[in-house]
Structure formats: structure tokens, C-alpha cells
Amino acid sequence: MTNSAPAIELKNLSKSFGAMQALNNLSLRIEQGVFLTLLGPSGCGKSTILRLIAGFMAPSNGKVLVGGHDITRTPAHTRPVKMVFQDYALFPHMNIAANIGFGCEMLGMPRGQIVRRCNELLDLIRLPDIASRYPDELSGGQRQRVALARALAPDPEALLLDEPLGALDLRLRRQMQQELRAIQRTTGKTFVFVTHDQEEAMSMSDTIVVMKDGSIEQIDSPEAIYQRPASAFVASFVGSANLVPAKVRGRDAETLTLYLYGQEWRVPLERVTSPVTPDVGDSATVVIRPDAFHIGIGRADIDLQLSGHLEERTYLGSRQNLKLRAADGEVAQIELSATEVASEGEALDVHCNTERVAILAGAADPI
Amino acid sequence: MHLQRLVLPTYFWLFVLYLFTPLMVIAVMGFRDSNFVAFPINKWTTDWYHEILFDRDIQSSLWLSLRIAVVSTAISIVVGLPTAFLVARTKGVLRGALISILLLPAFLPVIVSAISLRIFAGKIGLETGMLAIALGHAVASMPFVVIMVLTRIDSMNRNLVDAAQNLGADPIIVLTRIVLPYLSPALFGAFLFSMLLSFEDFVRSFFLGGFDQTFPVLLYSRLRFGFDPGLAAVSTIVLIATTCLGLFAERILRGRRARSSQQKKGSPTND
Amino acid sequence: MTRFLVYSRRFALYRGFNTLYMTSPATRFLMVALLPLVWILLANVAPLAQMVEISFRDTYPLQPGEEGSYSLQHYAGFFEKPLYFRAFLRSFVFATLVTFATLVVVFPVAFYISKAAPKSQRARLLLLVVAPFWVSEIIRSFAWIVMLANRGAVNSFFGWFGMPGVPYELLYNNFSLSIGVIYLASLYMLLPLYSAIERIDDNLLEAAANLGASTRRRITRIILPLSLPGIVAGCTLVFLLTVGLFAMPVLLGGPSNTLFPAIIAQIFHKAGASWPQGSAYSILLTIAALIYVGLFIALAGRRGRGAKP
Numbered sequence: 019m020t021n022s023a024p025a026i027e028l029k030n031l032s033k034s035f036g037a038m039q040a041l042n043n044l045s046l047r048i049e050q051g052v053f054l055t056l057l058g059p060s061g062c063g064k065s066t067i068l069r070l071i072a073g074f075m076a077p078s079n080g081k082v083l084v085g086g087h088d089i090t091r092t093p094a095h096t097r098p099v100k101m102v103f104q105d106y107a108l109f110p111h112m113n114i115a116a117n118i119g120f121g122c123e124m125l126g127m128p129r130g131q132i133v134r135r136c137n138e139l140l141d142l143i144r145l146p147d148i149a150s151r152y153p154d155e156l157s158g159g160q161r162q163r164v165a166l167a168r169a170l171a172p173d174p175e176a177l178l179l180d181e182p183l184g185a186l187d188l189r190l191r192r193q194m195q196q197e198l199r200a201i202q203r204t205t206g207k208t209f210v211f212v213t214h215d216q217e218e219a220m221s222m223s224d225t226i227v228v229m230k231d232g233s234i235e236q237i238d239s240p241e242a243i244y245q246r247p248a249s250a251f252v253a254s255f256v257g258s259a260n261l262v263p264a265k266v267r268g269r270d271a272e273t274l275t276l277y278l279y280g281q282e283w284r285v286p287l288e289r290v291t292s293p294v295t296p297d298v299g300d301s302a303t304v305v306i307r308p309d310a311f312h313i314g315i316g317r318a319d320i321d322l323q324l325s326g327h328l329e330e331r332t333y334l335g336s337r338q339n340l341k342l343r344a345a346d347g348e349v350a351q352i353e354l355s356a357t358e359v360a361s362e363g364e365a366l367d368v369h370c371n372t373e374r375v376a377i378l379a380g381a382a383d384p385i
Numbered sequence: 386m387h388l389q390r391l392v393l394p395t396y397f398w399l400f401v402l403y404l405f406t407p408l409m410v411i412a413v414m415g416f417r418d419s420n421f422v423a424f425p426i427n428k429w430t431t432d433w434y435h436e437i438l439f440d441r442d443i444q445s446s447l448w449l450s451l452r453i454a455v456v457s458t459a460i461s462i463v464v465g466l467p468t469a470f471l472v473a474r475t476k477g478v479l480r481g482a483l484i485s486i487l488l489l490p491a492f493l494p495v496i497v498s499a500i501s502l503r504i505f506a507g508k509i510g511l512e513t514g515m516l517a518i519a520l521g522h523a524v525a526s527m528p529f530v531v532i533m534v535l536t537r538i539d540s541m542n543r544n545l546v547d548a549a550q551n552l553g554a555d556p557i558i559v560l561t562r563i564v565l566p567y568l569s570p571a572l573f574g575a576f577l578f579s580m581l582l583s584f585e586d587f588v589r590s591f592f593l594g595g596f597d598q599t600f601p602v603l604l605y606s607r608l609r610f611g612f613d614p615g616l617a618a619v620s621t622i623v624l625i626a627t628t629c630l631g632l633f634a635e636r637i638l639r640g641r642r643a644r645s646s647q648q649k650k651g652s653p654t655n656d
Numbered sequence: 657m658t659r660f661l662v663y664s665r666r667f668a669l670y671r672g673f674n675t676l677y678m679t680s681p682a683t684r685f686l687m688v689a690l691l692p693l694v695w696i697l698l699a700n701v702a703p704l705a706q707m708v709e710i711s712f713r714d715t716y717p718l719q720p721g722e723e724g725s726y727s728l729q730h731y732a733g734f735f736e737k738p739l740y741f742r743a744f745l746r747s748f749v750f751a752t753l754v755t756f757a758t759l760v761v762v763f764p765v766a767f768y769i770s771k772a773a774p775k776s777q778r779a780r781l782l783l784l785v786v787a788p789f790w791v792s793e794i795i796r797s798f799a800w801i802v803m804l805a806n807r808g809a810v811n812s813f814f815g816w817f818g819m820p821g822v823p824y825e826l827l828y829n830n831f832s833l834s835i836g837v838i839y840l841a842s843l844y845m846l847l848p849l850y851s852a853i854e855r856i857d858d859n860l861l862e863a864a865a866n867l868g869a870s871t872r873r874r875i876t877r878i879i880l881p882l883s884l885p886g887i888v889a890g891c892t893l894v895f896l897l898t899v900g901l902f903a904m905p906v907l908l909g910g911p912s913n914t915l916f917p918a919i920i921a922q923i924f925h926k927a928g929a930s931w932p933q934g935s936a937y938s939i940l941l942t943i944a945a946l947i948y949v950g951l952f953i954a955l956a957g958r959r960g961r962g963a964k965p
Contacts (some may be wrong), residue, residue, distance in 0.1 A: 074547050094550040094677050101551045107544035111566045124553030171554065390941035393768045397781070399954075400765045403839070404788050407799035410809045412804050424812030474685075489700050494900025494945060496917040496939040500924055502712060504931060507717065509922065513741035526700045556677040559668060586905050592924075598906060604794045608907055620798055622915035624791045631790030632783070 021087030024070060025208035027048045031080035033066055033232075040066045040187050043080070048176070048210060055211045056217040058229035059255070064212045066232075068178045095124075100169035103179040104185065106161045108153035110339055111292050114140075115149040121172035131205040139167040142201065159190050167200065176208040184219065193224055216256045221243070228252050239362070245283050246308075250382035253305040258337060260306040260353055260380045266296045274377065278304055279354050280348050283322045285372050295331040297381040304374040308337045311354035316369025322352055328366045342366060345376070408624060415618030422614055433618040443619055446603040453515055453599060454583040454589075455521035461579050462572065464523070465530035472531065473538045491528040494515065498525070499592040506593060514595035521593045522583040527580065530575040537571035570637055577634035581627055709937035730936035740919055740937070747916035747941075748948065750830075751898040754837050754889050756847045761838060762890075766849035767879065771856070780852065789843045797907040800836045801827060833909040840904060841897055845890040852886020853879065888956045892949050899945050916941060 020252075026048040033041040041063045048054050056064035069075050071082055089097055100121065100334035107350040108117050119132040121131045127135070138144045141319065153161060162182060169177055182198075183191045191259055199222050202209045213219055219226050220240045228235040228243065228251075236248040247253035250261055268275035273284045274296070287295065298303040315322055330341040330350075340360060342350045352368065360366055414422055418430035470485055490498050502521045503513075511517050512622060541564075549563045565572075587601040594602055600623065607616055677684055710716045712726045734740055769781045791799075804807045804826040811823040826832055856879065864874045880887075902917040909915065920941070924934035 040632075072547070072551050074550070093555075094552050095555050097551075100550075101548070103544045105542065105544060107542060107548035109545060109549070109563060120549070120554075122554035157626060170551070241436070389784070393764060393772045395767045396764050397773075404785065404842075404847070406809075407796070407803050407839070408788060408791065408803050411795070411799045423805070423807035424809055425816075464691055464695045467688050471689050471692045474688070483696075486696055486700055489704075492896055493704075494896065494917065494938075494941055496900050496902045496920055497942050498703075500920065500934060500938050501703035502736060502906070503708040503924075503936065505706050508706055508830045513928070517891070520699075524802075526693075527699070546699075551890045557674055581790055587792065587794050592921075601792055601794045604798065605903055605907070608794070608798055612798075620795045624795050628787055632787060649738065655796075 022047055024083075025052070025085065026210065026347060027083040028067070028071075028083075029081040029083065031067070032078045032083070033063075033070060033075070034078050039149065040232050041070075041077075044232070044234060045080075046234065046237070048208060048320075050208055051206050052224045053199065053209045053211065053222060053225065054225045055213060055223040056227050056229060057213060057216060057219040057256070060214055061230040062229040064214075065180055066231050068074060068101065068180050068210065068212055071097075071099055071176075072101050072178055098175040099178055100172060101180065102165045102169045102182045104181040106153075106165040106182075107166070108161060108165060113150050113152050114156075115335055117153070117164060118168045118171050125172055135171055139171055141166045141202070142170070150362075159194065161248070162186065162194060163197075164176065166198070170201075170205065174207070177212060179209060179211045179214055181214070183213075191218070198222065204289070220256070222284040226256075229256065230255075246376055247378070248292055249306060250303055250305070250378055250380075251380070253376065254382075258308055258353060260304075260308070260311075260351075262304040262306060263381055264302045264304050264377075265298045266298050266302055269295075269298050274302075276377070278306065279322070279324055280346065280349055281323075283372075284320070285375065285377060288376055289314055289372065289377050290379070291376040292378040292380070294379040296377070298365065299378060301381045303378045303380065303382040305378060306352075306370055307374060308353045309355045310374030311352055311358070311368055312370070312372050313354075313360060313366065313368055314359040315367050316371070320372055322370040322372075324368045326350070326366060328360055328362055328364055331360060331362050340366070340368075342368065411617050413603050414614050415621050417614040417617075419611050422612060422617060431606055432620075433451045433613075433615040437615040437619045437622075440615065440619075442598075442603060443600070446600040447623075449515065450598050450600040451493050453519045453522060454580045456515075456519040457526065458579040460519065460523035461526045461530045462576060465527055465575065466534060466568075466572070468527070469534035470539055472535055490524050495537045495588045499589045502589065503592045512595065513593055514597070517593040517595075518590050518599065519583075520582075521589040522579075522586055525586065525589060526579040526582045529578055533571045533578065534568060537568050541567055548585055549558040550573050572592040573636050574638035577630055577637070581631055581634070585627065660819045665781055680847055692929035704896050706934045706941060710932050711939050713932045716931045724935065730933045731940070733933070734937060734940060740916075743914055743916045743919045744940070744944075746913060747899055748944070750833075751895050754834055754841065755895045756927055757834065758838050758841050758894050759887065759891060762842050762845040763849060763887075766846055766853055767875075770850050770854040771858075771861075771879075785846060786843065789923065793840060794907070797836060797904050798913075800832060800839065800908055804832050804835070809902060828908070829910045829914065833905055836904050836908045837898055840901075841894040844893040849883060849886045852883040852889075886954055886957060892953065895949060895952075896945060899941070 022057055024047045026046075028044060028046045030218075031041055031044045032039070044067070046067075047230040058064050058065060064076075070077050071084075073092060077090065084098060093282075109120070112120070112133070115133075115136050118136045120321065122132045122135055128242065136149065137146070140149060141149055143166060145160060145163060148160065148164075149154065152356055153164070156164065162185075165182065166177075166179075179198075183194050186194060195218060198209075211219075211222065220243075225237065226240055226243050227237050230251050236243060237250050238246070238248075243252060245255050247259075253259045254261060264278035264279050266274060267277045267282055269287075272287055274287055274290070276283050276285060290296070291305075307375065324342060324344070326342040326344040329343050332339040336356055337353055338350065338356045338358075338360070339353050342352060354368070408607065414428065414429065415433050416429050417423075417426045418428035418432070450652055465638040472480060472487070475483055493501075499521070502517075502524060506513065506517045506520075511520070543582070545567070546559055549559050554562065585601060586599075587605060590602050598606065604616065604620065677687055689898070690908070711730060714725045714727055714729065716724070718724055731920065734744075765785065769778055769785065773781055799809070805811070806823040806825070806827070808827070811827060814820040814824070860872055860878055865879050869877065899915055901915070902921055905915045906918055916937070920934050920937050923930045923937065
């Protein structure tokens with residue numbers, strides 16, 4: 019195995035179930051030692067990718083490579099990638115040691131070595147005393163960690179994790195996220211993690227792949243996904259965002275002039291994050307994160323300025339939704355950070371900096 | 386509210402009396418010191434319970450019934466297991482059709498099933514006797530074996546098979562290390578159930594039997610042509626044995642089922 | 657075990673099985689399905705088909721060199737022989753009456769175990785009632801012979817009380833047969849009834865009581881309609897069991913009112929030449945029983961739907 023080869027590579031992968039197209043000509047390189055997350059709503063094909071890599075099903079088209087070797091036709095039980103299942107799938111009739119040792123046993127490892135490997139992993143997941151217990155005697159969190167240890171035991175090329183934290187409650191989930199990340203760093207393994215929870219994806223990943231309808235919408239670091247979404251879908255799926263429809267009124271070498279909220283606004287061209295830059299006369303969508311809006315008067319020359327009468331305020335925890343009626347009667351719905359103070363029935367000024375917005379070509383589909 | 390508090394419990398216990406009195410009476414009859422089955426019992430003896438075990442005909446009929454039970458159970462499990470796998474992987478209309486054909490022997494009038502098997506045995510040149518009876522019993526118990534195993538397969542988490550495969554288990558290891566251990570309570574229950582069905586069957590043994598009589602057939606002919614308290618004694622022994630086995634099978638099928646469903650839900654508790 | 661299996665990987669047979677299994681979905685299907693399909697064909701389908709075929713033959717088994725000929729004579733003959741036809745009708749009437757009687761006898765028991773008894777006791781009570789399930793038909797017949805004979809337990813009990821006219825003729829008539837068959841069939845009725853009634857939501861009963869329904873109305877308006885699937889399943893099972901019963905009617909029933917299965921057995925046990933006749937009568941019994949049960953299920957289904965509004 020050469021170091022330059024990606025841990026996993028998918029080439030033009032397609033999979034259909036009858037008339038349903040689960041994956042549509044999808045290609046992806048996953049570098050060695052990376053924590054990569056496949057993020058998307060249910061039914062977007064992210065679990066299908068894992069099952070294709072693991073070999074539980076065959077692709078309709080395309081190739082799967084692990085460590086540079088084509089394994090598309092290799093039977094599932096000889097593939098060097100191991101999986102952590104959402105329901106853990108621990109063998110109920112075997113104790114924890116037997117569960118963790120199963121993979122090594124299948125490799126024909128001598129018994130003493132299996133026991134040593136098993137103890138190593140029990141230490142790694144910080145549950146050294148449960149070797150002789152049975153899965154139904156463990157708590158959800160413990161089972162989750164055992165499932166992880168079982169998959170790590172045969173020293174796989176990569177680990178596939180199919181929503182492994184989905185069954186845990188919120189507090190335990192946060193704790194396991196950190197632990198999982200720490201284990202990934204210590205072992206240096208490639209993790210391919212599937213989730214529909216964008217916060218989870220944000221907090222754990224080196225790279226996030228946002229998926230929709232069997233295709234990749236964007237591949238990027240968590241920061242870039244949040245700040246420079248490539249599409250309205252990504253913008254609204256990852257974090258909350260105001261998606262403001264706009265028209266392009268002018269364009270020069272460095273700026274776009276947009277028309278939104280009944281006014282013109284000049285924004286640097288580098289804020290365009292969609293693959294295509296909109297031209298004069300095109301419609302566009304301005305993505306404004308709640309934390310980009312501030313109450314008060316901004317700098318008149320560069321900031322977007324909204325003024326009006328606050329008709330309604332809905333408190334959303336960390337955010338709030340304001341319904342602002344301008345003097346000309348136009349209504350703007352904006353979402354901003356809850357730390358900014360506003361009260362219903364008063365006049366209100368809100369501004370937004372050009373640095374904190376993203377411009378997308380085209381009108382946003384309602385989601 | 387008298388209905389709930391008084392009438393229903395009384396009725397229930399009368400029904401229990403109806404169920405158990407005849408069995409008690411037959412057990413008691415085995416202690417009568419006389420050559421005739423009759424009441425009242427004035428002299429008591431335990432001789433019948435001793436002697437009956439040395440009656441050659443009864444001994445050999447019990448032995449034959451037991452051997453037939455073992456053979457027919459072996460057949461119905463060896464065939465029933467793949468049949469359950471087959472049904473489990475079939476879907477939709479095909480599954481319904483398959484199940485109906487499988488259950489057919491359980492819904493046919495017993496006498497019709499027995500006669501059709503007798504004719505068929507003649508057609509393929511299978512002589513009446515032990516093997517014919519064992520095959521006939523296997524036909525009869527197959528539906529129950531398949532349904533028991535199928536229920537267990539349907540409750541199995543399919544990810545277990547994927548997980549084992551993923552960890553390097555080839556088909557044979559998946560079968561022997563994962564699937565069969567998971568199915569073992571159902572298989573054991575089906576084993577006992579099939580043994581009991583075979584051991585107690587009368588009609589099929591009656592039509593498919595040769596010169597040697599199984600225990601129920603022997604009992605039947607003695608009931609028609611003369612019997613003594615000894616027959617009551619041996620019946621008592623058999624009914625106690627089968628009831629214990631039956632309750633044991635019930636417990637295995639029930640107890641493990643509860644445990645597995647608990648495991649399947651896997652209530653996520655916090656540590 | 658696994659060590660052995662992992663070791664045996666190097667053998668051709670083991671590898672051959674695995675390779676074959678993984679070759680394609682078709683071979684995988686074949687490996688699983690071959691034995692079951694052969695069995696189903698030989699054990700479930702062929703004997704019945706064979707019986708149908710034989711029922712149209714004039715004679716069977718054939719003598720060496722004899723050419724078989726086909727006709728409907730055995731079916732036609734059935735309707736011309738009042739002895740057989742009457743036994744056939746008697747069987748259906750008897751099975752219907754016994755099924756109904758079993759329902760009436762067992763329903764309160766099922767209701768008591770599943771709803772009325774204290775919750776903590778229900779499992780134990782069910783076990784108690786299910787326990788005699790494993791006693792065979794012949795031993796049960798024997799038990800009732802001992803109970804009902806002229807010098808049996810019941811007559812002895814009555815005599816002890818000085819009842820006049822003891823012994824009563826209790827055995828070898830329709831009374832003893834009915835008692836025995838209900839005894840045999842009650843569990844086939846109990847289990848479906850129990851699971852159907854148990855499934856009825858307690859809240860429904862409380863809601864009905866809350867709306868002012870008396871106990872009787874709660875039973876007739878809520879429990880009965882909602883346990884209909886259990887009633888249908890139980891009656892179907894009991895009917896099919898009873899209509900094909902052979903040994904118990906011979907042992908407990910009277911000599912004058914033979915039931916149809918005994919007739920079939922009689923015909924069958926005569927010379928080989930009457931196998932076709934026995935087959936024809938078996939098929940008549942099967943088809944009539946299935947149609948009868950089918951009609952019952954359809955009728956009950958319509959009733960069940962009609963009762964809802």
C-alpha cells in the first residue's frame with residue numbers, strides 16, 4: 019500500500035433500487051487519517067455509500083477503491099474496512115471479549131494475541147472491566163463504545179460509522195462526540211462518519227460532504243461549509259440562515275450591486291460562493307447568518323441597513339425571529355442572535371456587514 | 386359487578402375441574418387392585434405401576450414411538466430450517482403462497498392427510514412401518530417447525546449478519562456462529578414440539594403403520610378390545626411425561642423470546 | 657469451534673460451499689431453496705394430487721397388466737348411498753354444534769384469564785389451562801371412558817349420593833362424544849380467543865363504563881365485536897379438527913351414529929379395490945369443509961364490518 023493513495027476512493031458510483039436512484043454518478047476521494055462526515059437528510063444516499071464500501075450491496079455502476087485497490091467485486095467478508103452500526107449490532111449471545119475478538123479470530127490470529135488486542139481496546143474505550151459481560155447488561159453508551167472497539171480490533175484501513183450516536187440522548191451524545199474524535203486522533207485511522215445532525219458534523223469532522231438526493235452538494239471544511247455554502251440547500255441545512263432573494267443591478271471587477279429589501283447594496287465579488295457568479299439582471303440569493311445581523315445603525319457606506327417598526331418577535335433560544343415593517347409597508351422577516359435586545363412595538367434599526375454574507379446565483383428553492 | 390367477582394372465577398375453576406378431573410381419575414385408576422377398570426376402588430395397589438413397565442408389548446410400542454419421534458423430528462428440523470430461511474427471504478404474494486402450501490397439512494382433516502400419505506407411500510413403493518410413519522409425522526410437524534423458526538428469524542436484527550460479514554465471517558461461519566445460536570431457542574422448542582406431536586399422533590401411525598404398533602395405536606386397540614388398570618397406569622406415566630416436556634418447551638419459547646426482544650430494543654440508558 | 661472452522665477453510669469442500677454460496681444470487685437461492693421445494697412438492701402437493709387422480713379411477717391399485725380407466729362413479733355413488741350421505745351430514749352438523757358449544761364454554765374462560773382476573777395471576781392461570789394440551793387424543797378418550805362408564809367415576813359418585821336410577825347410560829352416545837370432543841377442542845378455541853381479547857385496550861372498557869354502559873352491554877357491544885377475529889380463528893380451527901376426527905368418535909361415540917371419517921377409514925381398510933372410493937370421499941370431505949369454513953369466515957367478516965357504525 020502506498021502512502022499517496024487515498025484511503026478510500028469512489029469512482030462514478032451509481033446505485034438504484036428499482037426505479038429509485040439512490041446514488042447518482044458520485045465520485046469522492048477520502049484521504050488517509052481524515053475524519054470525514056457524510057451529512058444530509060434521510061434518504062440522501064449517505065448510508066448507501068457506507069454499505070457499498072462495506073460490500074453489503076453491489077453498485078449498479080462505478081468502482082470502490084480502498085488503499086488504491088479496486089474492491090468492487092470483493093466479497094464483504096474479505097474487505098479491510100470495518101463498520102460501526104447505528105444499533106451497534108453486538109452479537110447478543112457472545113460476551114464482550116468474544117464480540118471484540120471476533121474480527122481478529124476471523125483473521126486466524128493466535129488466541130493469546132486476541133486476548134491482548136482485546137484488552138488494549140477495552141483500555142482505549144476506558145471500560146477495562148467488562149470483558150466477560152454480555153451486551154444486554156450494558157448501557158447504551160457502553161454498547162456504543164464496544165461496537166467501536168469491535169470494529170477497531172482487526173486494525174482496519176478505515177472505519178465506517180453509520181449514525182453511531184443516533185440512539186443516545188443529547189448529553190451522552192456530546193460526550194461521545196468528543197471521545198470519538200479523541201480516539202480517531204490517537205489511532206490515526208480514517209473515519210467515514212454518517213449523520214443527519216449538522217452540529218455533530220461541525221464539531222467532529224475534518225471534512226464535511228453535504229449530500230442531497232444521491233449527489234454531493236459540497237465538500238469542504240466545517241468553517242467553509244458554514245461561511246461559504248455553495249448552495250441554498252447547504253446554507254439552510256447547515257446552521258440557520260436568512261435566505262434573502264435579490265436582483266443583480268450591477269457588476270464590475272470587484273463588486274456586485276444587489277437590490278434587496280427595497281434598496282441597493284454593494285458587496286465584494288469574492289463573497290459569491292456558488293460555482294457560478296450571477297450577472298446583471300440575474301436573480302441571486304443572499305445568505306445572511308443570524309449572527310451577521312446587529313441592532314443599531316451601521317456604516318452607511320458599506321453596511322446593509324434596515325429600519326422599521328418591530329411588529330412581532332419570536333424567541334428561539336439562541337436566536338430570535340423579528341418581523342420588521344418598513345416605512346413603505348414592506349415586511350422583512352429576519353433571524354438574528356438572541357443576545358441583541360429588541361422589544362415589540364418599537365422602532366428598530368438593523369444592519370449587516372458585507373464580510374459576513376454569502377451570495378448565491380439563482381433564486382433559492384423553498385425547502 | 387357480581388359477574389366479575391363471583392360468577393367468572395367460579396366458572397373458571399369449574400372449567401379447570403373439567404380439564405383435570407378425568408386426568409386425576411385415570412391416575413387414581415392405576416392404583417386399583419383388580420383386573421377391571423371400575424369404581425369404587427376398595428383395594429389399592431402400586432403393582433400396576435411396577436408391572437406395566439415389564440409388559441413387552443407396551444415396552445416395544447413406547448420404544449417404537451420414541452424412535453419414530455426422533456427420526457421424524459430430525460427430518461422436520463433438517464428440512465424445516467432451510468424452509469424457514471426460504472420463506473424469510475421471499476416477499477409479497479409469493480411468501481403468502483408459500484406459507485399456505487406449507488401450512489396445508491395442518492389444516493387438512495387429519496384423516497384425509499393420513500390417507501393421502503398412505504396412498505402416496507404405496508405409489509412410491511415405501512413400505513408401511515417405522516420409516517413411513519416417521520415421514521408422515523415429519524409432514525405433520527413441518528408447519529409448526531417452520532412457523533416457530535420463521536418467527537425467530539423475523540425477529541432477528543439483520544445487521545447482525547452484516548456485522549459478522551464485515552468482521553470477516555464467511556457464509557458458513559455466519560451460519561454456525563451467528564444465525565444458528567440466535568435461532569437455538571426456537572430450534573430447541575421446535576424439537577420438543579415435534580417430538581411430542583409425533584409421539585402422540587394416532588391417525589397417521591394407524592394408517593401408515595405396519596405390524597408393529599406405536600404406543601397410541603396400541604392404546605387404541607386395547608381400549609377397543611379390553612383393558613385393565615395397568616393401561617391407566619402407563620397412560621398416567623405418559624401423560625405426566627408429555628405434559629412436563631410440553632410445559633418445558635413452552636417456557637423455552639416464551640422465556641428467551643422476552644429476553645431477545647429486550648436486547649433488540651436496546652433501550653439506551655445513560656452510564 | 658470457530659478455530660476449527662477457520663482451520664477447515666483450507667479444505668476444498670468448505671471453500672467450495674462458500675464460493676458456491678457467494679457466486680451469484682441465483683446459486684445462493686438454489687442452495688437454500690432446493691431441499692424445501694423438493695420437500696413441499698413431495699410431501700404437501702404430490703400426495704394430494706395423487707389422491708385426486710386416484711379418486712377418478714375405477715380401480716386402484718392396478719393388477720399387473722391391467723389398464724386403468726377413469727370415471728366419476730365414486731363421486732356419483734356417494735349421493736346414491738343414503739348411509740354415507742347421512743354420515744356426511746351428521747359429521748357437519750355434529751362439528752358445527754360442537755364448535756358452537758366449545759365457543760360458549762370457553763369464551764368466559766378466555767375473558768376471565770385475559771381481562772377479569774388480577775393482572776399478576778393471568779400468566780399462571782393461562783398456564784394452568786394450557787397444561788393438559790399435551791395429553792394425546794387417545795389418553796383423553798380413555799380418561800372419559802373411565803369417567804363415564806357404567807361403573808365409572810361419575811356414576812360411582814352419583815351412587816354414593818344415593819341418586820335414583822344409577823347407573824345412567826353416559827358412555828357410547830352423543831353425550832359422551834360431545835363432552836370428549838369439547839374437552840379436546842377447547843384449547844384450540846382458548847388460545848385465539850385469549851390473544852384477541854387480551855389485545856382489546858382496557859381504556860375502551862373504561863370509556864364505555866364511563867359513558868354509562870352496563871357490564872352486559874360492555875360485553876355485547878365492545879368485547880364480542882372486538883374479539884371477532886379470535887372467535888373466527890378459534891371456530892375455524894375447532895371445526896376443521898372436529899370434522900376430521902377419527903379415533904375419539906370410535907372410542908366414545910355410539911355404534912349407531914357413525915361419523916364420516918370412520919366411514920372413510922372403513923372403506924379404506926376394506927379390500928384395495930375401494931381406495932378410489934375412499935379417496936373420492938376424502939376429497940368431498942375436504943372440499944366441503946373448506947367451503948363451509950370459507951363461507952363462515954366471509955360471513956363473519958361482513959358482520960364484523962357491519963357492526964362498526
